[in-house]
Amino acid sequence: MINININSHSLGGRVILEDISMTVPDGKILGLVGTNGSGKSTLLRLMSGVYVPDSGSVQYDGKNVTIPAVRENIFFLPDDPYYAGQSTGTGIFDIYKTFYPNLDRELYRELLSRFKLDEKAHQRNFSKGMRRQFYIALALSARPKYLLLDEAFDGLDAFTKKTVIDELNRAVEENGSTVVISSHALSELETFCDLYALIEGQTIKSHGSLEEHAAKYSRYTLAFTEAPNPAIFSHLNVRDIDVRGKFVTLTLEGDPEKLYESLLALNPAVIDREKLSFEDVFITDVKGGRS
């Protein structure tokens, strides 16, 4: 279990994160989402022990991440991993094998062949996506209890994304791994994440079950016989509204059934309800926070 309690962390005199309090249960996949510069990468660095919070702590199974032995169970893959100019896959594997003795060479080679990567090739000759595939193969081969991935899908094609998602799911099922993954690819996160955490305004604005959170919002499209006054929706918990003549699109927060009944009471000619995607929920959340 990961317990995150960060009171504050600053970079260059600017507060990046504050009042972060969250628990990630074992065997779950948590999607870390937020706008550019919201502090996702900083949070992952704090979680991996790369950064030490100005105030607060990150604990794994009750032990602080700053204890080196605790980090034996954690594999952190940064958004742009380091490689020396002459590094080959074999060389990088050997370095990681030093720190992660359980690194599985067979699985590593299997994943590389699935990604069609040559382990003896120089890293400098790899494209950004190929390098990311390589490091994901490395991370998965370590079979860590806790896997922290920053921008894991950045630069990956659709096929590779699918493979990575399958492997992450396998890691959770077979090894009981806990995965924390930050990404802007919300549609991908939606397909395999159990939990989400939204970072906005230097803090975790909301977190919890992805499914439950998505169910908080619903979108309705209504058609009236005459152009309606937007004020008629003021009694509802409106998160977003778009009025175009006789047509209104509403994103509402609350119990969908009750909202539906309230909208019916306004006598629309047509009413249609649709489920929001995680991306829509994210946009609604962020918009709500900024309005």
Next chain:
Amino acid sequence: MKMTIRYFKQHSRSTLIRFAIITFICLVAITLLTQGILDEYHRDREYAYLHSQYYGHTYNWYVRPGLGLHVFILTILCTGLPMVEMSAFNNRKYLDSAFSFPISRVSMLSVNLINGYLQFLIAYTVSFVWYAIRLAPCADKLYFVPLWGFFLISLLYSLFLYCFNAFFFSLCNSTVDGTITALSWQHILCPIMFTLYDMFDISAKNFDLDVLFFGIAWYPLGVISEAYGDAAAGFSGFYEDVKGIVITTIVVSVLAIVFCLGTLFFFGRKRAESAGEISNTAVSYKLLIPVCSAMLLYWALEGGGGIVSLFAMIFSTVSYIIYRRGVRLKAFDIVVIGVCFACFVMGLMA
């Protein structure tokens, strides 16, 4: 501990080629130098004989000149090796991975420090042994005493220089930053040594010549080299030389320990997020620039030298402005300028 040993083995293996190249270059340099000395010896054996008769040995004529090369090798390796060993720690991408590995920062740094110093130690020792073997035909038994005495004390001195440079390279946030800061701070040793020599009535050797190198950290080693030469030749002032060696040895031993502990202490608190940026630590430019200006005043009062201080100050100031991307003065900067200006005026008056 197990992880530290594993990392040491891996790191040693990965830097083996570098070590082989360094040793090879040292051996080539020694071979070329000693060939010149041997040629001279074979060309004029009569002179060698006379020299030996006059001084009682051939140390000063055939052995001592080569010690300059050893001082040079020592200085280059004890600056270059900590630089390359610490350079990775100035790379933010590297730290993103390294600091998440299951090994403490201090252990990781210790491995790099020890690996670098061991490589120096082996390369330097092999070079020294090769030097002794090559010159054996033209040296007599007396040369062994000062030669190996010099070797042992130079090792101690190398430990100081290595730790001194490692301190700055580990603390600074980029290699360029570290190079400027480490080299600029070296000359602070000069007034310390001079003050100590004054306190113990030891005259600084070859003042005029060494003015050029004043401020370079190998100056005490030069003093040792001179002292050994004089001691071997039985020159007057032997007692003074021994005092100089003892004082210098004590100072560099204390400084080696201080810088070694300082390196480990401060690195444990290094912020990965600052890597690649300007160093904003207690030893960076904000302190270095006024210290350089105070050094200029010191040299003005001494009546000579100061060229290294001047260069250090210019480099530090330019680096500071470049890194800051302009001159945006804050309150502390104004204090720094004030101190510099006061030193400048006092220097003019002196």
